[in-house]
Ligand SMILES: Cc1cc2nc3c(=O)[nH]c(=O)nc-3n(C[C@H](O)[C@H](O)[C@H](O)COP(=O)(O)OP(=O)(O)OC[C@H]3O[C@@H](n4cnc5c(N)ncnc54)[C@H](O)[C@@H]3O)c2cc1C
Ligand code: FES
């Protein structure tokens with residue numbers, strides 16, 4: 282199908298975007314890789330779009346102290362070409378290869394994915410696991426929301442309709458952090474059925490901190506606190522990994538009905554993927 | 567809805583168009599520029615039949631609006647042959663990398679974009695496979711397409727293994 286008619290404005294600054302959104306019937310057009318497809322289906326019929334693709338500076342990735350700031354026009358592809366240094370960059374690189382295809386990654390953006398909040402999207406669980414912060418800017422000013430409070434349900438976030446998601450700030454991973462990512466999907470080209478992200482920091486051979494995120498294992502991205510607790514203070518060995526996998530499946534995951542799977546299968550898969558992600562972290566770093 | 571004056575530069579040639587904002591780049595190319603080499607399959611980003619190059623990057627032209635493309639350099643399958651066939655076109659023919667041809671313009675533009683950016687992609691089996699999973703072909707299977715892209719990169723003469 283073809284999109285329903287809409288008005289189009291191309292913003293040149295963040296102020297332009299915020300001014301355009303103030304009318305309550307305008308939506309942001311970022312990479313368009315979810316929005317335009319929904320408009321083609323006519324499941325979305327925005328009255329007006331404000332295109333942010335020509336706003337200077339929106340595509341910047343900036344390391345400030347212990348955080349990395351990511352702007353609204355940083356495309357998925359940037360994370361494949363080393364835009365973020367260090368272990369955080371390595372984790373984002375490992376994850377991004379699982380998001381769609383190269384021609385989608387040249388357009389789609391990380392912040393667009395966060396704003397869209399697809400239940401099986403990878404970035405929302407990454408930022409939830411890492412405890413990132415998001416900045417929202419609207420006519421009423423700027424506010425900061427923790428990633429853990431941002432996602433409310435599939436396709437629902439704490440962003441108000443008149444707010445621009447202006448940046449996400451990810452904490453740099455400390456020295457001694459090993460990372461892993463494991464995903465299950467039905468075909469190479471489909472969205473994830475489930476996925477697990479792990480970043481585990483070791484000091485003197487024991488886990489000093491852990492961040493574990495689950496994709497599509499509940500009605501929103503999950504920070505797997507029970508699995509993290511199962512690792513703390515222990516060496517990252519087989520028993521610890523098994524305990525974390527069990528905790529992730531039994532305590533952290535809260536799966537709902539999904540096509541092609543039942544609940545027991547989903548919990549089982551969470552355990553398997555948690556083990557794989559942690560195994561990858563301890564063998565590949 | 568009012569049309570907006572938009573100039574698209576396609577294969578080096580300017581096209582002055584009056585298009586509604588809702589006109590996708592794919593439809594503008596096909597309906598307004600008369601360049602029907604770019605095909606439309608799914609219109610939701612999955613099949614890749616509509617792949618064109620915008621400023622050197624392979625994109626889905628069904629997920630982009632024409633009004634977003636003013637000032638951009640757009641390249642479509644019609645621009646590939648420059649007097650003679652493009653090496654990829656020769657290789658696709660030699661390797662039997664098409665049957666009905668519906669997916670071919672998309673695969674050609676996907677591959678041209680990737681090879682121009684980094685011909686080394688053909689030497690990394692995993693990366694090449696990942697690249698080619700971007701698009702769907704319902705006829706030939708992907709092996710012939712893979713061989714054609716490798717041949718066109720100059721690593722091996724077309725038609726030989
Ligand atoms: C074939 C295909 C396969 C895909 N596979 C995957 C996959 O495996 N995993 C995955 O995670 N994603 C996948 N995607 C989705 C892709 O990652 C999108 O890029 C992403 O969901 C949206 O980003 P975007 O920049 O394209 O946003 P858009 O499509 O432009 O916008 C999406 C929504 O977010 C809003 N929005 C965007 N940016 C902002 C902002 N800065 N502030 C406020 N609101 C904003 C828009 O108004 C819109 O409602 C796939 C898409 C396609 C077409
Ligand atoms: S028509 Fe654009 S991806 Fe299928």
Ligand code: FES
Nearest residue numbers: 665667703704705
């Ligand atoms: S040749 Fe028929 S779809 Fe590819």
